[in-house]
Amino acid sequence: MVAATCDTLGLSKVDVVANDTGGGVAQIFAARHPDMLSSLTLTNCETHDNVPPKAFLPAVLLARxxxxxxxxxxxxRNVSRARKLLYGSGYQNVSLHPRDLLAVExxxxxLKVPTLVVWGTGDVFFRTKWAYWLRDLIxxxxxxxEIRGGKLFFPGERSRELVVELRRFWASRS
Known part of the structure; x- marks a missing residue:
């Protein structure tokens, strides 16, 4: 779907920045279409066989x-309890499986495409060890x-910090 969207828009080279499940999708896109990438930036996301992340499993099991x-x-009625139990559970069916990421490892x-890994260290779903795993793999x-204390959605909450790193990364490639 990402490649088809790029084709439709006439984009032959793109800089991909992805978070959460989008990071898993971006890894698959990068593996299958490296020629379409100018760069890849991954933030806290599914990696290897951490799909769904263990902390999210209760929501997946309830949905199933x-x-x-x-x-x-x-x-x-109890939002804080709901967040603890089901944080972010917006899907009935899991669309990304461990086999999908394992297949492109x-x-x-x-993948020699310039890749930046920016990771929030306070994320209970995607621990910092996965950031270093990606760095060592790619x-x-x-x-x-590392974005100290950043959680899963730090790119939205602390976007200035991410933008600083993106600009530095892109400038270093010029």
């Missing part, structure tokens, strides 16, 4: 059992930039 909708109303291990990745 058909119980997520039933408990949504009571949970809505050898291609990622050959030959085009040179560093991991």
């Amino acid at each position: 059992a058909g119980l997520l909708a039933r408990i949504a109303r009571p949970l809505a 050898s291609d990622l291990a050959a 030959p085009g990745a040179r560093e991991v930039v």
Whole structure:
């Protein structure tokens, strides 16, 4: 879908910046279409076989059992409890599986496209170890930039910090 969108828009080279499940999709896109990438930036996201992340598993299991909708109303009365139990659970069906990322690992291990890894260190879903795993796997990745205390959606909450790193990364390639 990413490649088809680029084709439709007439984009032959793109800089991809991706977070969360989009990071998993971006890894698959990068592995299958490295010629379309100018650069790749990954932030806290699915990696290797961490799909879904273990901290998200309760929400996935409830959805699979058909119980997520039933408990949504009571949970809505206690938002902090809901966040702890189901944080971010917006999907009934998991669309990304470990096999999808595992299938492209050898291609990622050959990816020489300039790659930046920027990771929030306070994320309970995607621990910092995955950032370094990506850096060590992808030959085009040179560093991991840690955003101290940043959580899964730090790119939206602390976008200035991400933009500084993106600009530095892109300028270093010029």
